[in-house]
Amino acid sequence: MSDPVEARGSGATDLFAGDTSTRRRRRGVIVKFGLLTALMVAVAALVTLIITILNSSFGLVAVESSRPPSELVAGLGYPPDTDLEDLTKQELVLLLGREISTNLGRRFEREQRFFDDRLVFEDPNVLNDLCMSGETPAACWLPARSRDDVQALVVERVVEPTIVGTWSFLQSTFNRGEIRAQTAVDHPEAELVFRSWLSWDFVTSPQSPVPDTAGIRTALLGSLWVVLITLVFSFPIGVGAAIYLEEYARENRLNSIIQTNINNLAGVPSIIYGMLGLAIFVRTMEVFTSGSFLSGGGGTTANGRTIVSAGLTLGLLILPLIIINAQEAIRAVPGSLRQAGMALGSTKWQTVRAHVLPNALPGILTGTILAVARALGETAPLVVVGASTFITIDPEGPFSKFTVLPIQIYQWTSRPQDEFRNIAAAAILVLLVLLLTLNTAAVLLRNRYSRRA
Amino acid sequence: MTVSLRKKRRPGEAVIRGFLFIAAALSILTTVGIVFELGKEALLFFRTEEASMAEFLSSTHWQPAILDFGIWPLVLATLTTSVMAMIVALPVGLATAIFLSEYATPRVRGLMKPILEVLAGIPTVVYGYFALTFMTPLLRSIFGVSLVEIFNTASAGIVVGILIIPLVSSMSEDALHAVPLSLREASYGVGATKLETSLRVVLPAALSGITAAFVVSISRAIGETMVVAIAAGAGPKNFTFGEDSLFGYILNPFVAGETMTGHIVRISGGDLSYNSIDYNSIFAIGLALFVITLLLNVVSRRFVARFREVYE
Numbered sequence: 001m002s003d004p005v006e007a008r009g010s011g012a013t014d015l016f017a018g019d020t021s022t023r024r025r026r027r028g029v030i031v032k033f034g035l036l037t038a039l040m041v042a043v044a045a046l047v048t049l050i051i052t053i054l055n056s057s058f059g060l061v062a063v064e065s066s067r068p069p070s071e072l073v074a075g076l077g078y079p080p081d082t083d084l085e086d087l088t089k090q091e092l093v094l095l096l097g098r099e100i101s102t103n104l105g106r107r108f109e110r111e112q113r114f115f116d117d118r119l120v121f122e123d124p125n126v127l128n129d130l131c132m133s134g135e136t137p138a139a140c141w142l143p144a145r146s147r148d149d150v151q152a153l154v155v156e157r158v159v160e161p162t163i164v165g166t167w168s169f170l171q172s173t174f175n176r177g178e179i180r181a182q183t184a185v186d187h188p189e190a191e192l193v194f195r196s197w198l199s200w201d202f203v204t205s206p207q208s209p210v211p212d213t214a215g216i217r218t219a220l221l222g223s224l225w226v227v228l229i230t231l232v233f234s235f236p237i238g239v240g241a242a243i244y245l246e247e248y249a250r251e252n253r254l255n256s257i258i259q260t261n262i263n264n265l266a267g268v269p270s271i272i273y274g275m276l277g278l279a280i281f282v283r284t285m286e287v288f289t290s291g292s293f294l295s296g297g298g299g300t301t302a303n304g305r306t307i308v309s310a311g312l313t314l315g316l317l318i319l320p321l322i323i324i325n326a327q328e329a330i331r332a333v334p335g336s337l338r339q340a341g342m343a344l345g346s347t348k349w350q351t352v353r354a355h356v357l358p359n360a361l362p363g364i365l366t367g368t369i370l371a372v373a374r375a376l377g378e379t380a381p382l383v384v385v386g387a388s389t390f391i392t393i394d395p396e397g398p399f400s401k402f403t404v405l406p407i408q409i410y411q412w413t414s415r416p417q418d419e420f421r422n423i424a425a426a427a428i429l430v431l432l433v434l435l436l437t438l439n440t441a442a443v444l445l446r447n448r449y450s451r452r453a
Numbered sequence: 454m455t456v457s458l459r460k461k462r463r464p465g466e467a468v469i470r471g472f473l474f475i476a477a478a479l480s481i482l483t484t485v486g487i488v489f490e491l492g493k494e495a496l497l498f499f500r501t502e503e504a505s506m507a508e509f510l511s512s513t514h515w516q517p518a519i520l521d522f523g524i525w526p527l528v529l530a531t532l533t534t535s536v537m538a539m540i541v542a543l544p545v546g547l548a549t550a551i552f553l554s555e556y557a558t559p560r561v562r563g564l565m566k567p568i569l570e571v572l573a574g575i576p577t578v579v580y581g582y583f584a585l586t587f588m589t590p591l592l593r594s595i596f597g598v599s600l601v602e603i604f605n606t607a608s609a610g611i612v613v614g615i616l617i618i619p620l621v622s623s624m625s626e627d628a629l630h631a632v633p634l635s636l637r638e639a640s641y642g643v644g645a646t647k648l649e650t651s652l653r654v655v656l657p658a659a660l661s662g663i664t665a666a667f668v669v670s671i672s673r674a675i676g677e678t679m680v681v682a683i684a685a686g687a688g689p690k691n692f693t694f695g696e697d698s699l700f701g702y703i704l705n706p707f708v709a710g711e712t713m714t715g716h717i718v719r720i721s722g723g724d725l726s727y728n729s730i731d732y733n734s735i736f737a738i739g740l741a742l743f744v745i746t747l748l749l750n751v752v753s754r755r756f757v758a759r760f761r762e763v764y765e
Contacts, residue, residue, distance in 0.1 A: 024646050024648075024649070025646060027648060028646045028647055028648035028649075031648050031652075032552075032556055032647075032648070034548065035548045035549070035551055035552035035556060036552060036556075037548075038544065038545045038548030038549050038552065039548070039549045039552050039553070039565060041545050042545060042549055042568070042569060042572060042615075042618050042619075042622070043565075043568055045572070045615045045618070046568060046571060046572050048583075048587065049575070049579070049580075049583050049587075052582075052583055052586060052587045053579070053582070053583075056586065236476075237476045237479060238476075240472060240473045240475075240476030240477070241473070241476040241477035241479065241480065243473050244470075244473035244474055244476060244477040245477055248470055248473060248474070249477070255477075257481070258477050258478065258480060258481060261480050261481055261484055262480045263754065264484070264747060264750055264751070264754075265480055265483060265484060267669065267672060267673075267746065267747075267750035268487070268676075268743065268746065268747070269673075269675075269676025269677075269678070269714065269742060269743075269746055270676070270678065271676065271678045271714050271717055271718065271739070271742070272487060272491075272676075272739055272742065272743050272746075273487075274721075275490070275491065275717070275721075275735070275736060275739045276483070276486055276487050276490055276491075278721065279486075279490035279494065279736075280486055280490065283727060316483055319479070319480065319483070320480065323477075323480070347463060347466050348466060348470075349465070349466050349469045349470075373574060376576075377574075377575075377576025377577070377578070377579075378576070379576065379577065379578040379678075379679045380577075380678035380679055380682070380714070380718055383682075383718050383721060383722045384717065384718065384721040384722075386721070389722075406576055406578045406679075409578050409579070409582065410578050410581070410679065410682075410683065413578070413581060413582045413585060413586075413683055414683065421586060424582060425582070428579050428582060431576065431579070432575070432579070435574060435575075435576070439570075439571075439574060443567075
């Protein structure tokens with residue numbers, strides 16, 4: 001409230017100062033703090049949410065290995081605290097040779113050679129014969145394994161780490177001694193390490209049934225593909241509809257029905273859009289959305305449950321949001337601009353294209369970015385449309401099977417094991433960072449735009 | 454030479470206008486699509502021998518395995534989570550709105566509005582994670598592990614409430630903001646305190662807008678999916694009046710229950726073949742959900758229109 005009003009209010013109470021007014025004022029102060037508390041509840045909810053997620057994304061893990069790395073490096077004559085990272089490729093292959101059976105070694109070498117110039121496990125004649133025969137294993141034409149590849153093999157086949165316990169960040173920080181003692185009793189062989197579940201490896205590795213090595217690469221690419229289709233579909237249509245309603249539509253029954261309908265669509269639960277997508281895009285339009293109209297009936301194994309179907313479904317979902325936001329942006333363009341355009345003899349469309357749209361563009365883009373952020377976080381409609389539960393192959397195009405980041409989070413959250421909760425939290429962090437970036441972009445755009453106006 | 458004063462034909466303009474109209478009319482097509490597809494599959498469902506409209510609307514058991522299709526267990530869970538959500542969201546959201554609109558300095562408001570916007574922008578699946586990993590353990594530690602099941606409607610409902618606080622507060626604040634300054638000044642003029650002005654003058658004046666906010670929030674809570682799918686339970690809470698204890702089981706929010714939305718997600722997340730009764734049944738539930746939320750939204754729009762008429 002403005003100051004003069006405030007002054008007048010307090011002046012009035014002073015004038016009739018007495019017991020009742022003190023009590024009334026005191027009650028006012030109490031209620032004010034009550035209201036403030038409510039606001040703080042909302043803030044506390046947000047803070048708790050973020051702490052909960054950070055808390056699960058980092059923390060101690062107890063790792064039990066069938067052959068601890070310290071033993072392995074000691075076998076090579078290094079001090080036990082040497083890291084596997086410090087070994088050369090030759091030494092790693094030597095380790096592998098000592099620890100795995102020759103048969104397994106041969107199999108690995110047929111998949112891909114360890115060295116270009118010599119063979120470690122396989123007989124050169126046998127491999128030559130194989131390469132001459134029809135089978136031609138991959139080793140015949142692939143270059144030799146890299147050092148990191150060999151190290152990954154050593155970890156996977158020799159060290160064989162398994163996570164036997166995980167603790168949250170807060171537990172790890174405040175109860176470290178207790179955790180150490182308990183682990184020493186429960187898993188004497190295990191080693192306690194502090195682990196960030198969110199890592200570059202996590203972002204770039206494909207999905208895996210083992211939480212330790214699982215990543216979000218597939219889901220992240222899926223999300224980007226789906227959002228791309230959503231945007232390509234809903235942006236032109238949404239802006240077109242907004243232009244029609246604001247610039248062209250006369251006030252008649254049909255147009256008012258269209259407007260009311262758009263407002264109502266904005267309030268339809270997202271899962272209903274999922275069912276619409278399932279019925280229309282996945283089922284009725286399967287020939288198109290499965291991509292089989294391109295390949296002449298062969299198609300993919302995805303039926304209609306593809307990126308295209310998901311993108312179009314989300315496109316329908318955010319269409320009302322884009323239209324409503326774009327309408328507001330167009331409405332904010334001053335009428336004088338339109339009149340000036342018309343007075344110079346330009347047609348309606350010329351006026352819209354040259355004057356209205358450029359002026360409304362920042363507002364339209366802000367609204368679109370926020371709508372895309374909404375699409376990026378949607379889960380329920382995509383479960384209904386039929387996101388794949390487990391795929392490890394990167395999506396190749398609009399007709400691939402898909403999974404998206406929120407779906408991945410949902411699936412990991414639904415698993416009972418602790419480690420899946422940890423990677424779900426890490427995936428949530430990635431999603432929130434993406435959304436925060438989009439929202440910041442929208443806010444910056446809005447601020448720049450409103451300063452100019 | 455004569456100058457033609459007739460309007461020049463411009464076919465390009467007509468084409469553009471046509472495209473723009475089609476873009477706008479697509480929204481009608483979306484609605485028709487929703488009504489048609491949901492209606493068609495629901496009709497197929499009611500036409501089957503195993504299910505009937507009467508059973509759907511009256512039975513308190515949803516057990517597809519033995520061909521029992523009564524929507525009430527799902528509706529009951531939806532109502533429980535929605536009521537829990539409203540208990541959280543209405544007081545907090547409304548109080549926040551009153552504080553921001555009537556008490557907060559511009560600086561505080563500038564700080565708090567983005568926080569509420571962030572709260573509104575967090576994906577619902579993240580709230581689901583929050584319900585399962587924070588709210589449920591919290592409730593279990595307060596009320597006891599024996600009383601609170603791992604999956605329960607209370608935890609999901611409270612978190613849905615948190616999720617719709619920003620919706621309640623921003624819509625209510627708009628309504629409060631639309632109340633003319635003159636009303637407040639008149640109130641101060643006759644010696645009312647700030648509290649009396651806010652609660653007895655501004656609040657009643659904004660009542661229709663606030664009611665609209667409440668109704669939209671209920672609709673949002675009913676349609677909310679991921680939180681309940683993750684935290685509320687993965688099986689319909691079948692019940693029989695008389696046999697099951699009313700407060701111990703039927704209305705007990707600490708018991709697991711599957712909402713309408715939760716059921717749709719669980720069934721469609723599995724391997725679902727078209728033309729099966731399961732496939733058709735989720736469309737019947739979807740239709741019920743669509744009708745309920747649409748009605749609530751229309752009612753809310755009426756309320757908004759009323760306060761616009763008065764003050765604008």
